[in-house]
Structure formats: structure tokens, C-alpha cells
Amino acid sequence: MNIIETPLPGVLIVEPKIFGDERGYFYESFNLAAFSKHNLPTLFWQDNISRSVKGVLRGLHYQLNPYAQGKLVRVSEGEVFDVAVDLRKNSPTFGKWFGLTLSAENKKQLWIPPGFAHGFCVTSDFAVFNYKATTKYAPSSERAILWNDAELGIEWPKLDCDWILSEKDKNGTPFSKAEMNFH
Numbered sequence: 001m002n003i004i005e006t007p008l009p010g011v012l013i014v015e016p017k018i019f020g021d022e023r024g025y026f027y028e029s030f031n032l033a034a035f036s037k038h039n040l041p042t043l044f045w046q047d048n049i050s051r052s053v054k055g056v057l058r059g060l061h062y063q064l065n066p067y068a069q070g071k072l073v074r075v076s077e078g079e080v081f082d083v084a085v086d087l088r089k090n091s092p093t094f095g096k097w098f099g100l101t102l103s104a105e106n107k108k109q110l111w112i113p114p115g116f117a118h119g120f121c122v123t124s125d126f127a128v129f130n131y132k133a134t135t136k137y138a139p140s141s142e143r144a145i146l147w148n149d150a151e152l153g154i155e156w157p158k159l160d161c162d163w164i165l166s167e168k169d170k171n172g173t174p175f176s177k178a179e180m181n182f183h
Helices: 032-037
Strands: 002-005 012-015 019-021 024-026 046-053 057-063 071-077 079-086 097-103 109-112 116-122 126-133 142-144
Touching (some): 057 079, 071 079, 071 097, 071 116, 079 109, 079 126, 097 109
Antiparallel strands (some): 012 109, 019 024, 057 116, 057 142, 071 126
16 A cells, blocks of 8 residues: 655545456555554544535535544545645645545545545546545534635536536635634
């Protein structure tokens, strides 16, 4: 397993070693020793799966402390463009974003620690998105930042279809007005 740092301190790409032959492939999506060595969590509160069609955009979601969630995300079918935004006010990368294509083909995972907003858009006909969360879902703590906030300047992929968003995501809070309690 290869752990790759990103421009956002704490956000890591987890790249598995894939063993394939005419029968198919095998890879480890989790290894206790490898995760421990890189200070990645080894205990998760819940494991979630969502299936979405092309053009669905979910995010930018986060939970306030004390329920801030770390997320280990991957795609088991299809492809998404995945985004993390640094919400840690004392961070040199506060307000910066990192995006990465995750797919069933590349088998990459992204670790997004607590203190980051997270979102993704589906770029294939459909995608099955898997994520492990380090704390429980706490609706009273959940927040959403506007996915296309000009201050963030996220470069979402151009698709040949309209975006499909929930009402919560259409009405996300502008970054400059978002409630954040991360340091």
C-alpha cells in the first residue's frame, strides 16, 4: 500500500498494490499495520455506501466538533471527482481545496481528516461511493458549504449533463459565512 501526501496537510491518497491475472484482481483496501504506520485511523464508527447517477453532486458537507468526522472514501463502481476543503482556521491551507478522481478502475482511496468539508460529483453513468466515518452522524452538527462558492474556486469537471443537487446542497452556506470550529 502506497500512502501519498497531498497539498493539504493531513489529506492522504491511499493507493493499493493490485495483483491481477486472467482471473481478475486482488488488493487490500485496509491493512492495520500500514494504516497505523501512517497515523491513519484503524477504528471507524460507521461504513456508508451511496449510489448516484451521472451529474449528482453531493457536498460540501462537514460536521462541527465534537462530532467532526474523518472519512476514508473510495469508489467500488464507476467514477467520481472527489474534493476536500480545509476548514481549519489556523492551517496555512485554510480555504484551499484538493480534488482527485476516484474510480473502480484506479482503486485509490482518499483520507479526509476531521476539520475538512467533503464533496464529490459523479462523472460516469453511475457510481457506488463507499466511505468510512470516524464518528457518528449527528444531524444537529451537520453543515453544508455552497458547492460552487466563488471564494473557494473549486474546478468541478465539465459534464455533458445538468448538475443534480439536493435542496440542502443547492442552498449551502457561502464559505465566508460558514460556521467552523476547527483549529
